[in-house]
Amino acid sequence: MQRRAVAVAAALFLVVGALSLGLVLTADAPTLDLEDDNVFQENDRFTFGGQTYTVATIEASESSGGGHGGGGGTSYEAVIEWQTESGTQSASLGQHGTVTLSGEEFFAHFESGEEVVLSADTQQLRQYNYDTEQYHTHTNGLWGVTILSGIVAILLLGMSYMPSRY
Secondary structure (H helix, E strand, C coil), rough: HHHHHHHHHHHHHHHHHHHHHHHHHHHCCCCCCHHHEEECCCEEEEEECCCCEEEEEEEEEECCCCCCCCCEEEEEEEEEEEECCCCCEEEEECCCCCEECCEEEEEEEEEECEEEEECCCHHHHHHHHHHHHHHHHHHHHHHHHHHHHHHHHHHHHHCCCCCCCC
């Protein structure tokens, strides 16, 4: 009788763990949807506020996790140049880095290592960062439920088959 009750409880924990794992695996990460009118490739020129700017370089580099379990990933960088009376000025931008061009703040977003999107909609960037943080928080919580449910189910089943003292 006792083993059947434990088996039912363990099955309940396994169902909860499987459901939370299903939510983790089917969740969609937030995306940053920007207008396509500010998409630039290397050596493209654009004019803003009477100043002409050139996207000098766009680079993508792969980095490893450093052997500490970190994921590494791809880092992006673009260099924007413009001419002033004192010579050539430049600004380097990483993913979601900001730059002030002709008195207005822009941020850079990279979909690939071949093009950069410059946008002045910093409210949309803040919303994207908030949504991404919430997504990671929820995903980590569901992973915790999945792992804890599996451990509890295994412990329940293991303890139900321990020899009785009576």
